[in-house]
Amino acid sequence: MKLVAPSPARRQDGGVAWDFLRSSYDAxxxxxxxxxxxxxxxxxxxxxxxxxxxxxASDPVADIGCGPGQVGAFVRERGRRVxxxxxxxxxxxxxxxxxxxAVVADMRLLPLVTGQMGGLLAFYSLIHLRRSELETTLxxxxxxxxxxxxxxxxxxxxxxxxxxxxxxxxxxxxxxTLFELDELVGASRVAGLEVTxxxxxxxxxxxxxxxxxxxxxxxxxxxx
Numbered sequence: 001m002k003l004v005a006p007s008p009a010r011r012q013d014g015g016v017a018w019d020f021l022r023s024s025y026d027a028x029x030x031x032x033x034x035x036x037x038x039x040x041x042x043x044x045x046x047x048x049x050x051x052x053x054x055x056x057a058s059d060p061v062a063d064i065g066c067g068p069g070q071v072g073a074f075v076r077e078r079g080r081r082v083x084x085x086x087x088x089x090x091x092x093x094x095x096x097x098x099x100x101x102a103v104v105a106d107m108r109l110l111p112l113v114t115g116q117m118g119g120l121l122a123f124y125s126l127i128h129l130r131r132s133e134l135e136t137t138l139x140x141x142x143x144x145x146x147x148x149x150x151x152x153x154x155x156x157x158x159x160x161x162x163x164x165x166x167x168x169x170x171x172x173x174x175x176x177t178l179f180e181l182d183e184l185v186g187a188s189r190v191a192g193l194e195v196t197x198x199x200x201x202x203x204x205x206x207x208x209x210x211x212x213x214x215x216x217x218x219x220x221x222x223x224x
Contacts, residue, residue: 042204062084065085075121120144124154147220155212161175162177
């Protein structure tokens with residue numbers, strides 16, 4: 001089955017909402033891997049949701065904003081075939097050793113064939129969208145899912161945007177959007193996804209102290 005589109009269209013605006021993110025993640029890729037490779041060990045709810053996702057989704061699964069591949073690898077170890085996509089070439093290089101494949105891609109215009117993915121993961125990668133891009137990006141997720149396919153994504157709770165001049169103690173820029181749960185659910189429905197789970201949890205002691213949001217949804221079997 002061919003998954004990657006042969007000649008994906010290119011965005012004309014030159015990059016993501018914060019155009020420095022690619023170079024920032026490239027600069028901190030090795031440190032990010034060292035810091036977060038084992039993060040799921042201390043996140044029992046994340047593990048529960050990912051295990052349930054691995055059971056309900058079918059192959060192949062796309063891990064969008066895969067970073068060094070730690071989340072996708074967790075799902076792959078539970079029997080799924082996982083392809084990673086990330087804006088950062090350095091992150092893709094790291095993910096290739098943990099996933100079935102990994103490619104450089106912009107989540108707003110995925111280089112994936114329409115209707116071929118059994119599942120999509122986006123763990124804390126939607127934070128790198130501007131609010132105005134959320135609905136169209138989720139519609140892009142829906143496009144690449146096959147009917148009945150599942151998506152699971154997470155975000156940090158809030159109502160503002162964050163821009164920093166340091167990331168992981170390095171002098172590189174970082175930008176993120178914080179979302180409300182109702183906002184994520186509403187955008188999913190506007191994008192044509194059927195929401196099956198929406199929840200928030202308090203932060204664990206080992207992570208940054210923001211409430212965490214999770215949405216699970218599916219592409220309907222029959223399009224309306």
